[in-house]
Amino acid sequence: MSAAPYLPAGLPAPAAANDGLDTEYWEAARRHELVVQRCNACQGFQWGPEWICHQCHSFDLGWQKVSGRGTIYSWERIWHPVHPALREACPYMVVLVELPDAGNVRMVGNLLGDPMEEVVIGSAVEAVFEDHPDDGVTLVQWRRV
């Protein structure tokens, strides 16, 4: 199931890096799967992706599908629009989510629902896949569980 977009159309759309570093992440998101970069040598997780494992320096990196369950590590309620597309969208909520089953890497997304609802650091969230058919991309968002 795909959610209706949380923010209005017109923001920069994500594109895979020219060098192919994160193509698999964005393709997985379109399949409604959350993947995190994982080192095939030491099994360590890494996010954002890089061409080398920062722990063992292996260049043999792959992708691990993860559960999409996480906890809120930090949050911010944004009131001042810095982009024309956001003029009518404030306030909105951005959260930083920690993924315990992916080596506690963190991902940024919007927290779906009422932006004025209190946010508790440490509370549980899960990934929601938000399709943007016009851009051909899917964003990974978060909702309370």
Next chain:
Amino acid sequence: MSENTISHKVAIAGIAETAYYKRGAADRSEFQLTLEAILAAAEDAGLDVRDIDGFCSYSNDRNDPPRIASALGCKDLSLSNMFWGGGGGGGSGAVANACAALVAGYSKYVVVYRGLAQGQFGRFGQGSQARTVSGGPAYTQPYGLMSPAQTFAMRVRRFMHDYTIGHEPLKAISMASYHHAQSNPRAVMHGRPLSEEDYENSRWIVEPFRLFDCCMENDGAAAVIVTTAERARDLRQKPAYVLAASQGSDYRQAATAHNAPDYGTSNFKTVAARLYAQAGIEPKDVDVCQSYENFTGGVMMSLVEHGFCAPEEVEEFMTLENFKAGTGKLPLNTSGGNLAECYMHGLELITEAVRQLRGTSTAQVQDPRISMVCSGPMVQPVSSLILSKE
């Protein structure tokens, strides 16, 4: 201390700035503003500007040394140096690079400068207008996390959560800058005092930052002349000796998508440790501090990481009274800084640190011996500087 330290071997011998303008209000080009600041800094030092042979800047300054040296007719160009990294993290770092070049004998007179006319180029506070983004920005901008305020609020929120800190310290930091700007005629916010009510009634930009927690955007330029201690003693001004200048970044602080392992931090932990070791002093020895305010929350963490109080003591220590020149335990941002003097990317903090040692600040601390600058919290890399009368 090791043999190769720069301590006591280098001094700031000249300082200057142009008039400071609101963003877009400067009536001449950014390059002209830069030249004016450099000429005035040489004049302040009592140095023929043609004798400047080294140039250091930061934050991708658009005014490159070969062009400046050619425009000014400098006799020689021995150092053309840029400190990598954005924001104001390179202010003290550019001085550090100048110190290294001087001690190494590469250069004789180095100018550290910053020219900035945001009205003529892009604004820092606006989001990207690109249709698509890739790499690190692809993980943040589509979610409306686009500006510096939004990037750093997330770190500050986590720090405030970790140590159960409320909004009072942020208010005190903001009010200290505005308070000091009221005695500084150079300050863009001179004549615009900020009351507690003004602060509390101001709109949210991004929680936990209100309007007055955020720096201005300005036009202008500033410059300082750095030379060896020996040469400085032959110039016009009383030298401000460099005790220590340190730069760097903690472990994986630039990991993308907000993945720095130590997250609720200003990124000064290793830099501050190196700084004090080089200077051979302790936090209690610092008489006055200029700490870069991109956002007040970054100042709060900078002061903690420079050892002025423990994180658990923030609310008790970080009060307006403690930050005021004259009465405070740690006079802070005594020119008005980025919030209320001018957002000259923190180079105005270095000129103010020198003024304090000369005794010419408009919010003068009584006979300070040690004057500190912390440049650019929460960016990568950051830098710090300790200046001394002796």
